[in-house]
Amino acid sequence: MRNIFKLAARNLFRYKRRTFLTSMLITLGVVSVLLFISVSGSFKALMVGQITDSVLGHVQIHKKGYMASVDSLPLNRNLTGKQIDKVIQVLSEDDAVEAYSMRIKLGAMFSNFTETTNIRLNAVTPADEIKTAPLLTERLIEGKKEGLITPGEVLIPEIIAKGLKVKVGDGIVLVANNKDGSVNGQNFTVRGILEGVSGPGGKDGMVHIDDAKTLLRIGAAEVSEVVIRLKDIDQLPVVFDRLQENLGSMKNQQGQPVFEVHTWVQISPFSNIIKMIDLMTLFINIMLVAIVLVSIMNVMIMAVYERINEIGTISAIGTLPNKILSLFVVEGFLMGVLGTAIGTFISLVSIAVMNATQISFDFGRQKGLLLSPTIGAKDVILVVVIVVAIAVLASLQPAWKAAKMDPITALKHV
């Protein structure tokens, strides 16, 4: 086999310019794909980070049926007592969970004493919320960031602040119905203004969970949702399955599961953009395959055509057809390996340069997001394997033709 490799390498070297150009074409394809994967991956990670770290978290747990009527923020579908205990127990035992935050979600009337509007609120425990949604404080465009919120304070969405001309430090009133239908009101001071983000919960205000309990006259433990942040988002599918399994054991009186678990992908419409990016990556990969297939096949067809007489000679002196086949397949393989090796090297250097130069971009209202392209060994190996496999595949037809060539016809070829 070593001799076949030697002969194949010499033949490639014989047509230096052609080998170089073909390899460069493969290199270009590999560089395009790897850079696209790394940059789109970085963009994807940033987008996902913005969505999950600002409000959504990675996983959310609700009482069964809550999400179906989430628009009306139903207080009668809150998790209570033993249910909360079960969630806490499951989450405490799961090493993949970095933090979780329990929220009461409520709708209220917001009044600045001259005008009134509706507001959706998340009532949170600040320390837990900061750990679960670490970018939340970044969304505070006005007001003190430290500690997020204390009882008696409210964070209001930018849209209400502008609409009702409310400033930090102003006093406001929140009036809410509890689940029994009775109305209660409470005075608050505006502590900060939250920048709106796209997606569910992106334009909600925020109060301390103790205030929500007072406002809604909730005595016992009660929450609308538990938002979870994982240590590694790549573990999402595994953790999701595990949570479903562990929480699924708790059933209601009808024998139905008490909980419903959702990943951010199921909750946010932005997951479709992520799917589109993945789809684009797939199409870019298909283009790469086409580039490699066409270029290698073209070169190998030429190589066979130009060496018909030589094929006749080696066949006449006793070279077995399978060795002739191997010779041409190895040529395609080497060209694939050469192009891929150069392409991978250029890509990795380019990624390192992009990271060193700290390229920033804007995404919606988010300014100066830092692009930090990275590529996993799995992606690199996948691209390398695809390219080399396609190079071999593309060489097979010309190689087969060479191996099957009649030596007399080949020797007569001028």
Added chain:
Amino acid sequence: MSVVVAEQLVKTYVAGDIKVEAIRAVDFSIEPASFVSFIGPSGSGKTTLLNMIGCLDPPTAGSLQVAGQDITSLSRQDAARFRGEHIGFVFQDFNLIPVLTVFENVEYPLQMVQSWPTETRKKRVMEMLDAVGMTDQAYKYPSQISGGQKQRVAVARALVTNAKLVLADEPTANLDKETANRIIELMKQMRDEFQTTFVFSTHDPRIVENVEITFALDDGTLHKLEKSAGGDHA
């Protein structure tokens, strides 16, 4: 025992409705260590006959034995294997592999066809290069040597596997007179040294003068020419 024995050998080509009888029921035999030529005008069937002896083209009918084996119905794979073990080829255009050096060209059949061990192989290649006087050119590429030298290398490549039969199709056609004479002399010398049978297909009277047996082909039929006292065939 004869190296080649042909009985009622027929080769017919069919192209559409046209049937061409290239070789018409010929009988002949070739003895070991002999110098034999097939002569005849273009289209007489010399190359066809050489191709059949060389296991490159199967006969349509009749029997053909080479080196004691019936080669009339060998598969493509077996035919290639048989050629690699028993037959050497010398071509009109030398047909050296351009990307291999002189040494590697001679080494090729031992390495890629017969898989000799490295030490033995290298020793054998050097012996053959020495025998054809090409030792000092061993590491040059075919493009760096003359036509005569290329044909010497081709002869070395044909003999390196200890082939007992070398088929040479117009081996001097692309050489000048002086070089052609030297190549003929070389092949005679190789025949004497290695007891190899050389079979030529040729138009070249210099080869015909030097061979012991000449078969004349005319329109697919074969006649053995007797050598006169003066050395000419009649």
